[in-house]
Amino acid sequence: MSETVLQAQGLVKRFGGITATDHVNLSLQRGARHALIGPNGAGKTTLINLLTGVLAPTEGRIALLGRDISDLPAHARVARGLVRTFQINQLFASMSPLQTLAMVVSQQRGLGGRWWQRLGQDAAVMARCEALLALFRLTEVMHQNTAALPYGKRRLLEMAIALACEPKVLLLDEPVAGVPAGEREELLHTVANLPADVSVLLIEHDMDLVFEFARRITVLVNGAVLTEGTPEQIARDPQVKAVYLGHGEELRA
Amino acid sequence: MSTPVSPSDWRAAGRWRWPEGLLWLLAFALPALWPGHALIVNEIAIVALFAVSLDLVLGYTGIVTLGHAAFLGFGAYCAALFAKHIHPDPVLGLAVGVVAATLLGALCSLTILRGSDLTRLMVTLGVALLLLELANKLDGLTGGSDGLQGVVMGPVLGRFEFDLYGQTAAWYSLSVLLLLFALARRWVHSPWGATLMAVRDNPLRAAAIGISVPQRLAAVYTLAAGVAGAAGALLAQTTGFASLDVFALERSADAVLMLVIGGVGWLYGGVLGAVVFKLLHDLISAWTPQYWTFWMGLFLVVLMLVGRERLSPARWWRARGEGA
Numbered sequence: 001m002s003e004t005v006l007q008a009q010g011l012v013k014r015f016g017g018i019t020a021t022d023h024v025n026l027s028l029q030r031g032a033r034h035a036l037i038g039p040n041g042a043g044k045t046t047l048i049n050l051l052t053g054v055l056a057p058t059e060g061r062i063a064l065l066g067r068d069i070s071d072l073p074a075h076a077r078v079a080r081g082l083v084r085t086f087q088i089n090q091l092f093a094s095m096s097p098l099q100t101l102a103m104v105v106s107q108q109r110g111l112g113g114r115w116w117q118r119l120g121q122d123a124a125v126m127a128r129c130e131a132l133l134a135l136f137r138l139t140e141v142m143h144q145n146t147a148a149l150p151y152g153k154r155r156l157l158e159m160a161i162a163l164a165c166e167p168k169v170l171l172l173d174e175p176v177a178g179v180p181a182g183e184r185e186e187l188l189h190t191v192a193n194l195p196a197d198v199s200v201l202l203i204e205h206d207m208d209l210v211f212e213f214a215r216r217i218t219v220l221v222n223g224a225v226l227t228e229g230t231p232e233q234i235a236r237d238p239q240v241k242a243v244y245l246g247h248g249e250e251l252r253a
Numbered sequence: 254m255s256t257p258v259s260p261s262d263w264r265a266a267g268r269w270r271w272p273e274g275l276l277w278l279l280a281f282a283l284p285a286l287w288p289g290h291a292l293i294v295n296e297i298a299i300v301a302l303f304a305v306s307l308d309l310v311l312g313y314t315g316i317v318t319l320g321h322a323a324f325l326g327f328g329a330y331c332a333a334l335f336a337k338h339i340h341p342d343p344v345l346g347l348a349v350g351v352v353a354a355t356l357l358g359a360l361c362s363l364t365i366l367r368g369s370d371l372t373r374l375m376v377t378l379g380v381a382l383l384l385l386e387l388a389n390k391l392d393g394l395t396g397g398s399d400g401l402q403g404v405v406m407g408p409v410l411g412r413f414e415f416d417l418y419g420q421t422a423a424w425y426s427l428s429v430l431l432l433l434f435a436l437a438r439r440w441v442h443s444p445w446g447a448t449l450m451a452v453r454d455n456p457l458r459a460a461a462i463g464i465s466v467p468q469r470l471a472a473v474y475t476l477a478a479g480v481a482g483a484a485g486a487l488l489a490q491t492t493g494f495a496s497l498d499v500f501a502l503e504r505s506a507d508a509v510l511m512l513v514i515g516g517v518g519w520l521y522g523g524v525l526g527a528v529v530f531k532l533l534h535d536l537i538s539a540w541t542p543q544y545w546t547f548w549m550g551l552f553l554v555v556l557m558l559v560g561r562e563r564l565s566p567a568r569w570w571r572a573r574g575e576g577a
Contacts, residue, residue: 029268036505052461054457054460054461065256073460073465073466074460074461074466075460075461075463075464075465075466076463078461078462078463079463083461083462086457086458090455090457090458090461091454092450092451092454092455092458093454093455094450094453094454094518095451095454099447100445100451103444103447103450103451104462106444106447107444107448107462107464108462109464110443111444112444112446112448112463112464113333113444114443114444114445115440115445115446116439116443117444118443119443119444119446119447161458161462164462164481165463167464175428184337193436194570203469210279219334235440243298
């Protein structure tokens with residue numbers, strides 16, 4: 001029944017003498033709601049960078065939907081459905097949210113090479129943009145300059161861009177980091193309402209969000225997988241408690 | 254639930270409006286109204302085309318270059334050699350210059366795919382210097398430091414002879430400028446053009462939404478080289494001459510200055526910059542021939558410190574949604 005969509009085997013990344021990722025095995029099932037947790041410096045973002053092709057692994061293989069993607073550049077992995085968001089917003093400062101999404105949706109639909117059409121001329125592309133703007137509550141700011149948007153809106157746009165890529169596997173790198181309390185709910189709501197067939201790997205420090213969202217949790221410590229299990233198993237795991245010593249009260253049983 | 258996207262908005266940015274039509278009409282009328290200044294109209298049209306080409310690379314895609322004259326010069330020499338040895342037809346020669354510069358651009362694009370801005374600055378500068386020295390050394394073919402002389406052009410389209418006042422030259426160059434400007438405008442307002450701006454704004458994210466950054470860099474560099482080649486061909490054809498200075502650093506640097514004056518990432522910025530730059534050059538050097546660079550330098554320092562936004566009409570123009 002469950003089909004593995006993303007599989008990493010024996011991933012190792014060394015920067016000089018430092019091993020940032022240490023023989024990590026990770027697999028995501030279709031429709032997974034998987035969280036990756038671990039203390040600061042555990043190598044969570046490095047792992048995302050390896051999976052998405054921003055960094056090349058020292059060792060190990062990565063398969064997406066049964067095909068080896070280890071040697072594909074980042075943009076080719078996106079075309080196959082592996083999409084990420086960034087911990088620090090990576091937006092297109094000179095464009096408005098609408099232009100940004102029109103560009104991303106066009107690119108996703110294979111129209112990114114069209115030089116003879118006007119951006120926004122394609123009705124299907126614009127319909128998708130309108131739906132995304134509404135979903136992420138960006139409709140009222142769609143013509144504003146991205147650089148001038150409030151932080152919460154920029155964070156929403158960060159996620160809207162990723163969804164515009166129509167991901168099969170979505171890697172969310174601390175999606176609510178730095179979002180003010182009032183705007184957090186919007187984001188949590190959209191994270192919770194992601195399409196059921198999209199597999200999601202969530203990196204998050206906020207344990208409330210992790211335990212609310214995840215059906216499986218992997219704990220990363222010093223670049224290696226400490227343990228993996230259901231939220232109940234993780235919450236009870238004495239090793240995990242030891243790692244999070246001092247934050248223990250955040251782990252609800 | 255969703256609000257429909259209003260039609261009178263950003264998508265209209267790429268449409269032609271009547272004030273633009275008037276501007277172009279005025280440009281085309283100038284050589285007739287003011288025949289004594291047709292030569293400078295021709296010159297401005299050519300450098301404007303060169304600046305527009307640079308804007309595609311620098312303004313829209315963010316590729317920093319100080320060697321764009323490589324393509325201007327290559328187009329100029331190829332068109333001049335073609336006219337001298339093969340066929341005097343200007344349009345045919347123009348096509349040869351464009352194709353040659355495009356091919357050179359495709360080859361050189363391999364050198365700008367990697368590295369930082371500083372790397373690109375040096376590599377592009379190096380390529381232009383290399384071509385300059387090649388043109389100097391191959392004097393049997395290029396005339397070396399004397400330049401390639403004795404280029405005699407046939408009539409444009411077999412009908413319009415080049416005249417002494419430069420009227421035909423001005424109209425010819427303006428027509429090519431308008432044609433390629435319209436094409437460039439199509440490019441920058443297309444989905445493809447938007448992906449170029451995505452690469453400029455944030456190459457990391459551009460790759461993360463599936464854009465092949467090296468492929469975009471190579472494509473725009475190649476196309477812009479072709480446009481620069483057209484400017485070079487026009488230069489050689491309308492002056493009947495190609496000299497080593499077409500490859501010079503000053504050529505590349507002047508085009509960067511024009512873009513800075515007129516505004517980068519805005520196609521009219523190149524045209525506006527070319528007009529202001531050339532007119533300032535002419536006015537100041539008529540008034541004080543030896544010290545014109547002093548005043549030009551002062552103008553630039555003031556422009557950069559006060560801010561172009563506050564001095565030029567580009568901001569006002571853009572704020573009204575009439576950006577090109």
